[in-house]
Amino acid sequence: MKILILGHRGMLGSDLMLRMMAAHDVTGKDVGDFDITVEDDCGCVIAECSPDVVINAAAYTNVDGCETDRERCFAVNAVGVKNIALACRGKGIRIVHFSTDYIFDGRKETPYVEEDEPAPLNVYGASKLEGERFLQAFSDRWLLIRTAWLYGKNGKNFVKTILEKAAAVKTLDVVDDQIGAPTYSWDLAAAVQLLVEGGHEGLFHLTNRGRCSWHEFACKIMQYAGKNDVTVRPIPSADLARPAVRPAWSVLSSRKFSEATGKTMRFWQIALQDYLERTGCRK
Ligand SMILES: NC(=O)c1ccc[n+]([C@@H]2O[C@H](COP(=O)([O-])OP(=O)(O)OC[C@H]3O[C@@H](n4cnc5c(N)ncnc54)[C@H](OP(=O)(O)O)[C@@H]3O)[C@@H](O)[C@H]2O)c1
Numbered sequence: 001m002k003i004l005i006l007g008h009r010g011m012l013g014s015d016l017m018l019r020m021m022a023a024h025d026v027t028g029k030d031v032g033d034f035d036i037t038v039e040d041d042c043g044c045v046i047a048e049c050s051p052d053v054v055i056n057a058a059a060y061t062n063v064d065g066c067e068t069d070r071e072r073c074f075a076v077n078a079v080g081v082k083n084i085a086l087a088c089r090g091k092g093i094r095i096v097h098f099s100t101d102y103i104f105d106g107r108k109e110t111p112y113v114e115e116d117e118p119a120p121l122n123v124y125g126a127s128k129l130e131g132e133r134f135l136q137a138f139s140d141r142w143l144l145i146r147t148a149w150l151y152g153k154n155g156k157n158f159v160k161t162i163l164e165k166a167a168a169v170k171t172l173d174v175v176d177d178q179i180g181a182p183t184y185s186w187d188l189a190a191a192v193q194l195l196v197e198g199g200h201e202g203l204f205h206l207t208n209r210g211r212c213s214w215h216e217f218a219c220k221i222m223q224y225a226g227k228n229d230v231t232v233r234p235i236p237s238a239d240l241a242r243p244a245v246r247p248a249w250s251v252l253s254s255r256k257f258s259e260a261t262g263k264t265m266r267f268w269q270i271a272l273q274d275y276l277e278r279t280g281c282r283k
Pocket of ligand 1: 098
């Protein structure tokens with residue numbers, strides 16, 4: 001397949017590049033090559049490459065930053081998706097796009113399924129939901145994957161932040177009233193490849209298996225990295241007073257993915273151990 005990956009230098013985009021390159025003819029584009037908010041730029045990169053599949057991993061992912069930079073956030077996460085959809089429409093090009101657990105309000109007590117009603121609590125979630133709606137309205141062939149709590153080799157993420165902090169201080173305060181599923185971008189990239197190669201379309205939830213709070217996640221990072229001298233204290237979200245409100249519960253059910261592919265995602269603890277091993281942080 002001829003595949004164009006947009007945002008190929010980002011956390012997920014870079015893992016998708018590595019995975020897909022082994023089996024397909026892959027081109028990557030990112031900031032500097034094009035601007036997803038400019039309709040003509042999107043038309044040009046897609047016409048130039050003439051792909052079978054466009055994978056859009058480009059996004060504005062600074063959740064707190066979105067609260068103050070609403071315009072840019074919607075331009076990248078919503079209008080950008082419309083630009084891609086319009087450039088692919090009528091040409092038989094399949095679009096693969098990503099959304100987030102933050103489109104939900106967290107009031108549910110069981111894992112969110114694809115049919116659940118979105119109700120975002122913050123600007124980032126609202127912009128991603130608008131992107132989903134543009135994709136469905138303006139694209140004729142789409143695969144939409146909602147994922148959550150990503151970490152990976154490239155880019156800023158929770159695992160790196162916790163390891164950096166633990167190198168500087170001996171006590172960390174981490175929130176214990178938000179529950180989700182940490183997801184290794186390398187695992188997500190493999191699952192995306194499976195869906196793309198299987199010709200799947202429609203909406204899928206996709207994360208590593210299991211669930212935890214950010215506090216439990218931080219404790220496991222410390223345990224697997226051998227940082228036994230660091231204390232991780234649980235705190236409520238209210239103590240952090242971050243600009244964007246996060247859902248208290250944003251566990252996604254990957255059941256539809258398993259039924260479609262016959263595969264299950266591995267548990268987040270196993271994926272985390274693997275990530276720390278690969279990045280030389282496992283003790
Ligand atoms: N990270 C998470 O925890 C998480 C959770 C759920 C869903 N997701 C979704 O998963 C997808 C991938 O996320 P990620 O964390 O891998 O993102 P990321 O690391 O922030 O990568 C996004 C890429 O898009 C580029 N980009 C930003 N604005 C652009 C523009 N105007 N034109 C072209 N490219 C632009 C970025 O460049 P710069 O770095 O130069 O800005 C970056 O290379 C996104 O759709 C995100 O919403 C992420």
